[in-house]
Amino acid sequence: MPPSSIRIMCPNLRCRAILAVPEKARGGLVKCRSCGGNIRVPAARSASPPPPVADADEGRKSAKRAS
Numbered sequence: 001m002p003p004s005s006i007r008i009m010c011p012n013l014r015c016r017a018i019l020a021v022p023e024k025a026r027g028g029l030v031k032c033r034s035c036g037g038n039i040r041v042p043a044a045r046s047a048s049p050p051p052p053v054a055d056a057d058e059g060r061k062s063a064k065r066a067s
């Protein structure tokens with residue numbers, strides 16, 4: 001299986017089929033091969049929070065103190 005594919009589970013409780021969909025399908029809908037229902041593909045991984053802005057400021061401050 002190509003690494004650029006993601007796996008999602010059909011939300012249909014009677015189906016629950018695992019589907020492999022391409023990365024480019026993110027944010028869209030795919031059709032379940034098992035039950036024929038539409039499944040929404042999550043647009044992005046939840047494990048990627050926005051970069052903390054305060055962190056960069058703090059890093060600059062400590063760098064100044066070090067030098």
Ligand SMILES: [Zn+2]
Nearest residue numbers: 010015032035
């Ligand atoms: Zn299904």
